Amino acid sequence: MLMALAARPVAAQVDTAAAAVSAPVVAPRAPLVVGAYAQGSIILAHTYAIRHLVASHPTGFELNFQRQTTGSAPWHGWYKYPKVGVALTYYDFHNPVLGYVWSASPYISKSFSRGPKHDFSFRLGAGLAYLSNPYNQDTNHKNTIASSALNATLQFRFEYDYALTPHLGLLAGVGLNHYSNGATTKPNFGVNLPSVVLGLNYHEQRHAPQTNAHAPAPAELCHNFFNFSTSLGFKQRTEGDRHKYLVNSVTAAVGRRVNRKSNLLAGVEGFYDRSLQAQLEDTTRAGLTQPDVKKVGAFVGHELLFGRLAFVSHLGFYVYAPYKSSTAYYERLGLKYHFTNLLFGAIDLKIHRGAADVIEFKVGARL
Template sequence: MMWKFTLFVLLLFYGRCLPAQDTTDLWKKARLNPNLGRHKFIELKLHGGTHLYTGDELKNALNDGYKSLELRMGWQSTGEKEWQRVFNYPSYGIGFYTGDIGNPTILGNPSGVYGFFYAPFHRRKRNHFEAGLSLGITYDLNPYDSTTNPLNDAIGSKLDAYVNFGITGVLKVSNSFDFLYGIDLTHFSNGRTHTPNLGLNMAGLNIGVRYHYNTIRGIVKQQIDPTYEAARRPTFITTQVPPLQRYHEISLYGAFGVVQASSDEKLEAFYGTASLILGYDYRFSHKSSVGIGLDGFYDGSLGWTYQKRYGEVRPSDKMLMGTHLAYVLNIKRFQVRAEVGTYVWKRDNEKGDYFMRLAIRYNIAKYGFLQLGLKTVNGAASDWIEWGGGGKVRW
């Protein structure tokens, strides 16, 4: 219906080529659609909490916790698409934040931009909850410098990745406003592209307000029908989601990355990394897949490490092999992949006993994909960022 209304407006303003009776009839039909227009919202949030810091040098700088302000603009889905009904009418959009994360002389005054996705659950008449994921970049950090900023053992670059997970309660106050309350976890990291890179993890509470509006409200009242009130909130389409045809999928994924040696070595050299993964996934529901895979890794920085430790380096010393288990959340063309694995071959315990991968995959047509991921060491410590893509076969 939205494209029909858009066509109607274009004809009305630029052509004036339809008879008056036709335009009147078309408008009468268009306004019967309860989801005419585009339902959006503006959201303002205040955050506060504490640092989950595992280092030593920044303890005093982080004593007062963190505070931040976020401004978000979102689009509310109606259930018109099948995947929107699967995820209980999600919303998505873009956001900006600025914060005080501690001593600004040491840590800087970070701000950031990101995209976000809310998946609602436990819907009630006036209150529901949303699981939220935000991914973007944060900038204006004050990175480690051995001379001017030696205490910052958490951040090695001015530009870092921004990741936020949260659970938000949404209380409907009026047709236009919601009151928001929730908990969240925020992570800053550059994926060891610069060192040191302990990263910053912040856990806390947030409150806010959300304002709903419809983008056609003003133009319709001014130019077409002054009596028309566009709905600020959508009427959800409740057509039943058809059963999923389950399937199997094999993929081959290749990626590269760049890392810096430990800042303790006083080196500024950068080293290449590579990943090659053969994976198998089984799609068992509209939302979820599970999988297994074989992983091959190359880390050029191990050459420096092993040369210093053993006095000699073989080409195979920079390589590792592993295997992983995966859970995959499928959102239209996107996948959020969470994988945990262990090594089956390595020279020593430099890379720990297990690794994790958090990745975003975008499926291109039927046989290809692009993927951006973060590989870790023994849990949350960043190893490197994987930039890559691959192909897949489904049956």
Template sequence: MSKRLIAIVSIFFSCYSVASQNPTKYSIESSFSYGRLLAHRPIMKKLVANNSYSFEATINFNTNGKKLNHRYYNYPIYGLTLNYTNPGNKIQIGNIVSTYGFFSLPLYNKKNALRFKLGLGVGWVEKTFDLQRNFQNTAIGSHINTNIQLKFEKVIPINKLNQLKWAILLNHLSNGSFQTPNLGLNIVQIQAAYLFGIKQQQIDTSKLEIKELKSSELSIYNSSAVKENQTPLSNKYYINETTLQYNFRKGPKTSYISGADIIVNNSLLEFTGNKIQLGVFIGHLMHLNNLKIGIQLGAYLYNRKDESETIYNKLFCEYDFSNRIYSRLSLKSHWAKADFFSLGIGYRIL
């Protein structure tokens, strides 16, 4: 690519992204949230006793344009959060403590734009299902769970170092059927926060080399999981999944994907007498340098459990260790019903 074109593109991104630049390099954030546990299944209505509230402490790392993806995504924010939540039911659920990493992206190119935040981490739930002592808690069967937070947030600047923020969020905790019951906890809240900035941001406006992107990739990956069926305290079943995936790159931020899954699912033996499943899928992949976030929508071609599980979907993240090798963490579900979490490794063939 010519030096002239690199210069033009660099100037374009500098002008386009100026509205989303962050004034400080870091910021410390404290917040209070208030809302309610959702009874997303009728059996969970008894768990909703009172309104919920949360406290969060967060450190934000504001990007400065040093990498191309900073400019493509209008200066995203990365960070780490520690969360305490009272879900509104101290007797059956108790306290919740979680920590998660996140990224936050502006939804449009405007100063102090509305942002979308996605967090992924680990949460501890104090009180879980117990057949003798806590049979009312049909939502969570394990103390340790995956924590996923979705948030829409808006910053209100006070001055260069101080900001206020309001947000609407959904906080989800589940273990992907590793230990049942696993209906999961979904808490919806509104949030108010105060941010204190540390160290003035130095925006990098230098010319960056724009690498030529491969138009397509073919990958294979293998992952493993462990799950229980719906009966609490039942056996755990090993699951192995092999996937062949084709990526069609559509610009620096996006890939469209399609492929096939071969699944060895031992939990199906008691339902269908067969542990082999075949499925095909389509999806979307968002590129954030070495980190990638993806979604898939698939359908079983062979050996579905029942009619309610004809369609499956996945939310996953990948991290590139090299040009060929990457890891993947995935949550597979049937609509809103989690099936299992899996962890695996992939290899790019082409």
């Protein structure tokens, strides 16, 4: 009897230890970082059509909120615990033709070097922007940068944060802000603002504990898959033609998860751009046969993976294009999100030789 009673605490300790071993590792709470920065820029004259606007030095202010990842998802450890956040930015162009711009940009920030008192990182973000003075043929015809108030924005930035106190950091950075409507309306030459940044960061906890540094590889590593998708977009043909023409595409691709961070893809797709039909009707002599405006392309691509989110880049070549309306190749940059293991959505910018062609809104399935 005494031996049985003595064995019970030992058994309880063994059960408790086993439970502790089998319990999943819980990641610590992601601490908040709040930043406030001043920005100074120049307007980059990337095309002759906007050189008349390169006469001022835009200045701006940014407020951002970011979280330091701590290992709650496997990809946190794969990317050495990046920060994710959203930036709210205001720019004054100091030019009555251009006015000002407000933007909101979700972003991810990847550290290259992180120490007790410093953090050197690269930031990539994309979002939406509101321009106060878009092109108007009657009242603001000099603004060839953008002809719509709503635009897309891209941000690239190198940042260096130096700890002044355990919670306060001095941040300096250099980067580029881009605003464009993706040729949804014209003119749309877009604007590029190389910028210098200086400000302060408040760190709720500068060196947060991190878990799952060696998270296991995903189950689909080295597995093949198939993507099938369709998209639509709208574009304006010329400044004089205010009609928005529908652009469709269908895509079939095969892909492979080659490592923890990347998918490689190859596929074919068909395009139907109705603005090309309108262009042909304006330029083809009466009685002549018009070429087919439909196009077929073959592409290779890469997806940089962040959990359910992916940054997409494609390079394609037209293998069927009777109407030679553009270059023989095209590029695509975009963001893709998997709502489930089967269904995904994406927003892509299709490009011809650096010039935006159309913004595509895509839905698809992965098999």
